[in-house]
Amino acid sequence: MAEEKLTRTAVVTGGSRGIGRAVCVALAKQGCRVVVNYCHGEAAAAQTVELCRQQGVDAVAVQGDVSTAEGCKKLFDAAMEAYGRVDILVNNAGITRDNLLLRMTEADFDAVLNANLKGAFLCCKEAARRMVRQRYGRIINLSSVVALRGNPGQANYAASKAGLIGLTKSLARELASRNVTVNAVAPGFIETDMTAALPEAVRTAMTGDIPLQRPGTPEDVANAVAFFAAEQSGYLTGQVLCADGGMAM
Numbered sequence: 164m165a166e167e168k169l170t171r172t173a174v175v176t177g178g179s180r181g182i183g184r185a186v187c188v189a190l191a192k193q194g195c196r197v198v199v200n201y202c203h204g205e206a207a208a209a210q211t212v213e214l215c216r217q218q219g220v221d222a223v224a225v226q227g228d229v230s231t232a233e234g235c236k237k238l239f240d241a242a243m244e245a246y247g248r249v250d251i252l253v254n255n256a257g258i259t260r261d262n263l264l265l266r267m268t269e270a271d272f273d274a275v276l277n278a279n280l281k282g283a284f285l286c287c288k289e290a291a292r293r294m295v296r297q298r299y300g301r302i303i304n305l306s307s308v309v310a311l312r313g314n315p316g317q318a319n320y321a322a323s324k325a326g327l328i329g330l331t332k333s334l335a336r337e338l339a340s341r342n343v344t345v346n347a348v349a350p351g352f353i354e355t356d357m358t359a360a361l362p363e364a365v366r367t368a369m370t371g372d373i374p375l376q377r378p379g380t381p382e383d384v385a386n387a388v389a390f391f392a393a394e395q396s397g398y399l400t401g402q403v404l405c406a407d408g409g410m411a412m
C-alpha cells in the first residue's frame with residue numbers, strides 16, 4: 164500500500180502583503196497548509212488566507228509581533244493548535260528606517276535589528292524546537308543583496324540582513340544532523356510597499372544596475388523561497404540564493 168503523503172505546515176512571518184503574501188501562495192501551490200502571520204494588517208492577512216484557500220489548502224491568519232518573544236510564542240502556539248506541527252518557517256517580516264549614519268537614531272537602529280534579525284532568531288528557536296523533535300524542517304530567511312554589497316542610508320537594515328546570513332549558516336550547521344535545512348534568499352530591488360516610496364530617480368538608477376533590466380516581482384522572490392521549501396531540496400543547506408535579476412553578482 165502506498166504511504167500516505169504528509170501535508171506540510173508552513174509558518175510565514177509578515178505574510179499579509181508583498182513578498183510574504185506571494186510566498187504564502189507559492190507554498191499553498193506546493194500543497195502546504197499556511198499560517199499567515201501579520202503585525203498590523205488584519206484585513207490584508209485575511210486576503211492572503213483567501214488566496215491560499217483558492218489553491219485548495221487550509222490557511223489561518225495569526226497576529227503577532229515577531230520582534231517580541233511573546234509575539235513569536237503566540238504565533239507558534241496558534242500554529243500548533245491549528246495544525247499540530249510546523250514543517251516550514253519563512254522569516255520574511257521586515258522593516259526599514261533609512262537614514263545616513265550621522266542622522267540615524269539609536270531607536271531606528273534597534274527597531275530594525277529587533278524586527279529583522281531578533282525576530283528571525285526568536286522564530287527559529289520556536290520552530291527548531293519542534294522540527295528537531297520531528298526530525299524534519301525547512302527554514303528560509305529573507306536577507307537582501309544589501310547584506311552583500313552595503314547601501315548608503317541603510318546601515319541598520321544592511322547589518323540586520325547580513326546578520327541573517329550569519330544566523331542562517333550557523334543554524335544550518337547546528338540543525339543539519341536533525342534533517343533541518345536552513346537557507347537564505349537575498350532579493351534585489353522588488354516592487355512592494357517597501358520600495359514604493361523611493362523617488363523616481365532612485366528607482367531608475369536601481370533598475371539601471373540590474374542586468375535583467377527590470378525590478379523583481381514578489382513572485383520572483385517567492386519562487387526562490389519555494390525552491391528551498393520543496394521536498395526535492397532536502398540536500399541544500401546553508402546557502403544564500405540571490406533573487407535579484409543579476410544585481411549582486
Ligand code: NAP
Pocket residue numbers: 176177178179180181182183200201202203204205227228229230254255256257258278282305306307308349350351352353354355356357358
Ligand atoms: P513589505 O511590503 O513592507 O511587507 C512587510 C511585511 O512584514 C508585512 O506583512 C508586515 O506586516 C510584516 N511585518 C513587519 N514588521 C513585523 C513584525 N514586527 N511582526 C510581524 N510582521 C511584521 O515588505 P516586502 O518588500 O514584502 O519585504 C519582505 C521581506 O523581504 C523583508 O524582510 C524585506 O527586508 C525583504 N526584502 C525586500 C526587498 C524589496 O525590494 N522589497 C529587497 C530585499 C529584501 P503588517 O503589514 O501586518 O504590519
